[in-house]
Amino acid sequence: MPTSLLKSLAVSLAASVTLTTAVAGALNAETLRIASQGDATSLDPHSHNESFTNYFLGNVYEGLVGRDRNFEIAGQLAESWEQVDPNTWRFTLRPGVTFHDGSAFTADDVIFSMDRALADSSNFKHVLASVDSYSAPDDMTVEIVTRAPNPILLNDLLDLMILDRQWAEANEAQEPINLQAEEKAYSATNANGTGPFSVVSRAQGEKTVLAENPDYWGDKGNVTEVIFTPINNASTLVSALLSGEVDLVMPLPLQDIARVEGADGVKVVSSPEARTMYIGMDQWRDQIIESPVEGNPFKDLRVRQAFAHAVDAQAIIDRVMQGQATLATQYVMDKVNGFNPDLTRLAYDVDKAKALLSEAGYPDGFELTMDCSTDRYVNDGQICQAVVSLLARAGIKVNLIAQPKAQFFPKVVAPDFGTSFFLLSWTPSTMDSLNVFQNVLGSRDLDNGRGAWNISGCSIPEADALAEKAAVTMDAAEREALLKDAMALMVENVCLVPLHVQQLVWGAADNIDVVQHPTFEFPLEYFNVN
């Protein structure tokens, strides 16, 4: 019995060998096989605002404007635009564009998509937060009127994907997926956009196949088919790349960089990402929580400076991030509008940190608790462990609570803001630092939608005023100067301790040309298979 079984095993082994070779031979040179640890959560472009989902769908759906190969804002479904007055924008639509199902794209579809993005169940209402009204004077024109002058309306519109009204109505998908029971969501598993690729088949968590849109209006690389497979397990993911079963792995797990670099036929591609990591310190409570210390030491600027001096961010980059990160001087990275090149970091200097702590009245340091997620950012758990041991050198005893994001976020976000010391990060989706002031750095004013992610409760009214002014300043240079000044104020006050800017690291077969954007977008139309 065992021998015959062994024999049949051997037979099936041999058979599978010939089979895999056959598959490899039949592969069209223009098929791109991509694997990633996650999957898009939905195909509905207005339902889940999650970066991977947005950028995946960016290959299928388009907005009025988008990013070109060089990351500049360029017209997609809008061919051109003009500002009629400070509050009114007129977009001229691209003629002759059709959706994947063949129906024509008109201004009515834009109006429909904007209505849809504002529906109750939409997760993209913020995109149109500055918009007062919109209309379609004719089939090829759309007018948008803002409440106040909005200098970054185009950035806001980047995330507004356009759907076909007829298709949505025919499939009862007029509203983004509503999670109320009884509602099935056609648009969660089907898509009909104008983008360079259409969805051929979709099995969430399993496999998604895209095919090129032969009627696409723009330039496109030579990729004709995309097979996307999520592979959760890091080592399986890398094995699939090394064995030639996939062509592109994004992101590549940091611990496997050396393995891919050492292998033949594959390469590592990396560039800075728009995500800035930082440590936050409670500056709003009179008594910090989960700590035996009396009062709130962080209200003293010297203590915050001491923490900044004590944390050796370069060591974290070298050891924990395997060199795949760059030092952050402020709370945005250099490609974000409003980045201030004149700012520098407080240097790593333990003696200085100790001296500052003594001056502030803590010669022997103090004890506190740090909250940290373990599965949200690249190596987040290890970063926190490094911070804990670095702070110990300056006499600060940190009790680390490392927890899955499912526990971490409910604890630290609004309304409780239940932490006094934590690791977090932010990517400004508009690539403009105003977004960071509105969400993370601006004084908490939840009723007016400001500072919902200002967990540290830091408040510099002077910077708030500068940011508010920038929000309505149309002159680009003047506006940028305001944002730079506001950033300088935040950094001077050590609102947060900036750590590093993550690198985007992908693994690819040698014959694949990719384009990386700092926002993790993967515009497949610019990719090539050689």
Place this chain on the structure above:
Amino acid sequence: MYFLVTRLVQASIVMLGVALVGFLVFQFIGDPVLALVGQETTIEDREALRERLGLNDPLLVQYARFVGNALQGDFGISYSFNRDVSEMIAERLPATIELVLLSGVLALALAIPAGIYTGIRRKGGLAQTIMALSVIGVSIPSFLLGILLILVFSVWLNWLPSFGRGDVGTFLGIRSSLFTLDGLSHALMPAAVLCLFQLGVILRLIRAEMLEVLRTDYIRFAWARGLPGRRVYMHHALKNTLVPVVTAIGLQLSSLFAFSIITEKVFQWPGMGSLLLHAIGQSDIPLLAAYLIFVGLVFTLSNLVVDAIYVAIDPRIRHGGR
């Protein structure tokens, strides 16, 4: 009959308990609303969503609603997939059943003959080798073994695909990837990993039981009567080892469903296990609850079957206990 009815009643009580435990655990797994919305969603919008999902109702109300719906096969709509949970489980189930069946068959086909053999020839070189290998099978964690197999057979030798489920074929109206060569080549490594632990356990159990039984008087009498070896081993000895062995196999095979979580993750097998991991990551409560109930059901049912088989094997159980 009476015996089976009492077992059925016990089983339903167990299932209600499973549902309660599952329901309570998932109250503390994290906030699904935060997993659903983006970083720029306002606090009011989050509250409105919480209200719509019924997360603000009292716990008892939520539990009653949950059990009521579950009885009708309705586990609600998955928060993260926006689809019917029962529909998704129906989609993923065949892949897991395939894997469990293949590895179960592999494990039994190898363990039973090897167990009998090592029980009879316990001093032989081959028997010693088998025993040594079975220790390895029981002690290597399955994820490690999976990664090793991928490294050897996919990366170095390039013989077998490293991830995913292969093409699906139809045979006798059943659609399964086990009916195509591509499908089998995909299933071989995960099934091997999954079966190895069970193989070791079942093998060692059969061997131990055989050794025990072979020492008893009636086996000596059987030899004394001059019966052929084959009849003594298979008829007199093996049959009397079966009660504990069947129990163990029943439990082991149902635990394959639970073990398959790790194997499915390593090989990106699109079955129930990878669905569960996704659900945990997203705090997808309806999906998690349905999975837990499903696994509870598998265990309860397989125990019922095992009990029924006892009755067939050992008439003493039918009359015993009273």
